[in-house]
Amino acid sequence: MVQSFLPLPLWALLVTAASAKNYTCPNHLYSVQIFSEDPLIIYIPGFLTEYESHHLESVSAGRFTSSQIADQSGQQHLASTRTSRSTSLHSDEVSRCIEERALQFQGYDIPRTHLEPLQAVQYSLGEKYAPHTDWFTSPLQTSSEYGGNRLSSFFVYINTSDDIVGGGTQFPLLDAPNDERWCKFVNCDAGWEDGVTFRPISRNAVYWRNLRGGKSGKGRIGDRRTLHSGQPVQRGKKLGMNIWTREAELDGIYRSEAV
Ligand SMILES: *[C@@H]1O[C@H](CO)[C@@H](O)[C@H](O)[C@H]1NC(C)=O
Ligand SMILES: *[C@@H]1O[C@H](CO)[C@@H](O)[C@H](O)[C@H]1NC(C)=O
Numbered sequence: 081m082v083q084s085f086l087p088l089p090l091w092a093l094l095v096t097a098a099s100a101k102n103y104t105c106p107n108h109l110y111s112v113q114i115f116s117e118d119p120l121i122i123y124i125p126g127f128l129t130e131y132e133s134h135h136l137e138s139v140s141a142g143r144f145t146s147s148q149i150a151d152q153s154g155q156q157h158l159a160s161t162r163t164s165r166s167t168s169l170h171s172d173e174v175s176r177c178i179e180e181r182a183l184q185f186q187g188y189d190i191p192r193t194h195l196e197p198l199q200a201v202q203y204s205l206g207e208k209y210a211p212h213t214d215w216f217t218s219p220l221q222t223s224s225e226y227g228g229n230r231l232s233s234f235f236v237y238i239n240t241s242d243d244i245v246g247g248g249t250q251f252p253l254l255d256a257p258n259d260e261r262w263c264k265f266v267n268c269d270a271g272w273e274d275g276v277t278f279r280p281i282s283r284n285a286v287y288w289r290n291l292r293g294g295k296s297g298k299g300r301i302g303d304r305r306t307l308h309s310g311q312p313v314q315r316g317k318k319l320g321m322n323i324w325t326r327e328a329e330l331d332g333i334y335r336s337e338a339v
Contacts (some may be wrong), residue, residue: 081149084099084201087158087160090223101173101241101270103172103173103174103177103178105129105173105176105180106129106177107115108129108181109126110124110125110126110127110181111125111126112124113125115257115262115276115286116122116254119154119254119288119289119292119305119306120289121251121254121286121287121288121289122286122288123265123285123286123287124185124276124284124285124286124287125265125283125284126283126284127181127234127236127282127283127284127285127326128178128229128236128238128283128285130283131174131240131282132177132178133175133238133282133283135170135174136169136174136175136200136238136321137238137239137319138215139169139172139174140167140169140200140202140319143170143200143336144166144200144202145165145166145169146158146163146165147162147163147164147165147166147201147209148162149161149162149171150211150216150218150221151218153163153218153220153241153268160211161209161212162208162210163206163207163208163209164201164202164207164208164209164310165202165204165207165274166198166200166201166202167199167200168197168198168201168202168336169197169198169321169336170336171197171336175198175246175336178198178323179192179194179195179198179336182195182323182325183195184235185287185326186232186325187219187295190325191256191302193227193323193325193331193335194227194231194325194326194327194328194330195263195324195325195326195330195335195336196230196322196323196325196326196334196335196336197271197334197335197336198313198322198323198332198336199321199322199336200238200319200320200321200326201310201319201320201321201322202317202318202319202320203247203310203313203317203318203319203320204247204313204317205313205314205315205317206312206313206314207308207310208241208282208309208310208311208312208313208314209306209309210309211250211252211308211309212307212308212309212310213289213290213302213304213306213307214230214233214306214322214324215229215290215291215302215303215306216229216230216302221297224328224333225330225333225334226326226330226331226334227327227328227329227330227331228258228326228327228328228337229300229327230291230293230324230325230327231243231289231290231291231293231300231325231326231327232287232289232324232325233287233288233306233322233323234285234286234287234310234321234322234323234324235249235280235281235285235286235320235321236284236285236320236321236322236323237280237281237282237283237284237285237318237319237320237325238282238319238321238322239284239316239318239319239339240244240281240282240316240317240319240322241279241315241316241318243315243316244315244316244317244318245312245313245314245316246277246311246312247280247308247309247310247311247312247313247314247316247318248267248277248278248280248311249273249277249278249286249308249311250275250276250277250278250304250307250308250309250311251275251276251277251278251307252274252275252307252308253275253304253305254275254276254305255272255275255276255318256268256270256272256274256275256276257276264279265278265279265281265284266278266279267279277311280318280320288306289306290302290303290306290329291303300327300332304319310315
């Protein structure tokens with residue numbers, strides 16, 4: 081069952097929103113539901129607190145630039161396939177709290193140094209991200225300075241407008257769920273040939289494992305079933321966040337401390 085969470089009172093937001101310096105990371109309870117065991121996909125209602133959602137929105141405001149994608153040689157490019165705008169978030173008490181939650185979620189054996197900086201992504205009208213995988217095929221993007229490939233992804237809906245149309249996260253190669261209780265999180269009106277589309281619901285997240293095989297790292301391969309897209313936003317807006325965990329430690333210059 082999905083729990084509901086009491087939002088913070090307004091005064092708490094006003095008092096704390098200005099500064100994250102005295103922020104105490106709460107023992108925040110969220111829910112989890114396994115969507116698929118293979119590939120591993122877990123839906124997480126209430127992953128962010130209301131306060132965190134507000135904070136991420138305010139610290140990312142005005143920092144967005146057009147999202148880029150990396151080509152086979154590792155170079156970053158603008159591309160018509162990714163029209164959203166994104167920004168790496170500065171490390172602060174709130175982002176570290178969220179990172180800690182993302183690490184604990186994955187067990188206790190992943191150090192913080194395996195995390196890429198949190199990346200906020202803003203999708204406005206018509207903006208999208210065409211089908212892609214988060215894992216890379218080029219050795220240049222998975223070299224040891226980058227900590228190898230991307231082991232897992234969280235896509236977190238920081239805040240979406242209530243009237244949003246479109247903007248779902250679609251996995252075309254997954255099978256649609258049979259149980260209609262999933263319909264509050266998944267668009268059940270889509271045809272079976274469209275795979276699975278998670279609805280963009282504020283503060284919820286989708287977690288998935290990008291690589292399969294080889295526990296020690298050797299022999300891990302990208303799981304093509306994790307192909308997904310950010311559907312175009314047809315009405316309203318969507319602010320999201322990527323949390324990417326690499327297989328190993330990233331060089332300091334690629335970690336959030338340096339941003
Ligand atoms: C942080 O807490 C200290 C000690 O309680 C207090 O003196 C200070 O004013 C607080 N800073 C902010 C920005 O709230
Ligand atoms: C989400 O966005 C709406 C509309 O822009 C805004 O009114 C609301 O305060 C935001 N909520 C959070 C938690 O940031």
